[in-house]
Amino acid sequence: MKIVSWNVNSIKARLDHVKRYLEENSPDVLMIQELKGLDFPAEEFETIGYHTSAVTQKAYNGVAIISKHPIEIILDKLPDDDTDEQARYIEANINGARVINIYLPNGNPTPGSKYDYKLSWMARLYSRLKTLCDNDTPFIIGGDFNVMPEDKDCHSPKDWEQDALFRTETREAFRSLINLGLTDAFRVFNNRAEQYSFWDYQAGAWQKDNGIRIDHFLLSPVMADKLTSCTINKTPRGWNKPSDHTPIEITIA
DNA sequence: ATGGTCGTGTGACGA
Numbered sequence A: 001m002k003i004v005s006w007n008v009n010s011i012k013a014r015l016d017h018v019k020r021y022l023e024e025n026s027p028d029v030l031m032i033q034e035l036k037g038l039d040f041p042a043e044e045f046e047t048i049g050y051h052t053s054a055v056t057q058k059a060y061n062g063v064a065i066i067s068k069h070p071i072e073i074i075l076d077k078l079p080d081d082d083t084d085e086q087a088r089y090i091e092a093n094i095n096g097a098r099v100i101n102i103y104l105p106n107g108n109p110t111p112g113s114k115y116d117y118k119l120s121w122m123a124r125l126y127s128r129l130k131t132l133c134d135n136d137t138p139f140i141i142g143g144d145f146n147v148m149p150e151d152k153d154c155h156s157p158k159d160w161e162q163d164a165l166f167r168t169e170t171r172e173a174f175r176s177l178i179n180l181g182l183t184d185a186f187r188v189f190n191n192r193a194e195q196y197s198f199w200d201y202q203a204g205a206w207q208k209d210n211g212i213r214i215d216h217f218l219l220s221p222v223m224a225d226k227l228t229s230c231t232i233n234k235t236p237r238g239w240n241k242p243s244d245h246t247p248i249e250i251t252i253a
Numbered sequence B: 001a002t003g004g005t006c007g008t009g010t011g012a013c014g015a
Helices: A011-025 A042-046 A113-134 A168-178 A185-189 A221-226
Strands: A002-007 A029-033 A051-055 A063-067 A071-075 A089-094 A097-103 A139-144 A215-219 A227-232 A248-252
Touching: A002 A011, A002 A097, A002 A139, A002 A215, A011 A029, A011 A042, A011 A063, A029 A097, A029 A139, A042 A051, A051 A071, A051 A089, A063 A089, A063 A097, A113 A139, A113 A168, A139 A248, A185 A215, A185 A227, A215 A221, A215 A227, A215 A248, A221 A227
Parallel strands: A002 A029, A097 A139
Antiparallel strands: A002 A248, A029 A063, A051 A063, A071 A089, A089 A097, A139 A215, A227 A248
16 A cells, blocks of 8 residues: 655645646555645545545645545544644544544744644644554554654754754654654665755755755554555656655555 | 745735
């Protein structure tokens, strides 16, 4: 089973990109983030043989699952804060597997309320994933984590020291997820530095390959045992009018 | 380089 995560930076602006990606790569499950609008064009995917489920809001955020197999929604928001209206979390059973798609808050600038929200969101995510671990529910979580786990996930760590995607507290919170027993799928197969999933639109970042690795798949132990590949597919970042992110792809036996 | 680029929705803000 091929499962992919991709921050598309607006589904309206990237509809043709997503359809082209599906046609050329035929994933079983495509998780997308940053839909950036209330409307989700479900029929566009249904007519080419995919089920969909989306969690949206006006203008910002938004996550969706596009799947060849039926989608049984388990949760459409991260538990433990009823006042949180941001569309960043969707959890489902697909083809016998628990699958979670997240758009973790960016958190800049730091310090400030946005960074506080990011850290509290990560604490709530830890709590949810711990519950799944405690209940022996195998799962795959993918998405835009807005976290660089290590120095080698950017070009110049010094430039990022105060950034919400790299601050010590952020990486500690990410490691606490790993320490639940989860596997960073990409690092099973590729331990090289500067393997990026995002390049800013500004200052020729793509042309200079000045990117960051912030899109991830984490797998619980039973799922990690079934993992057979994980790659970052840079091709869609080179298309015309691209998203600033590119897809990360895993294969599960 | 005290800039630079996108997208939403048509302002100002978010990334």
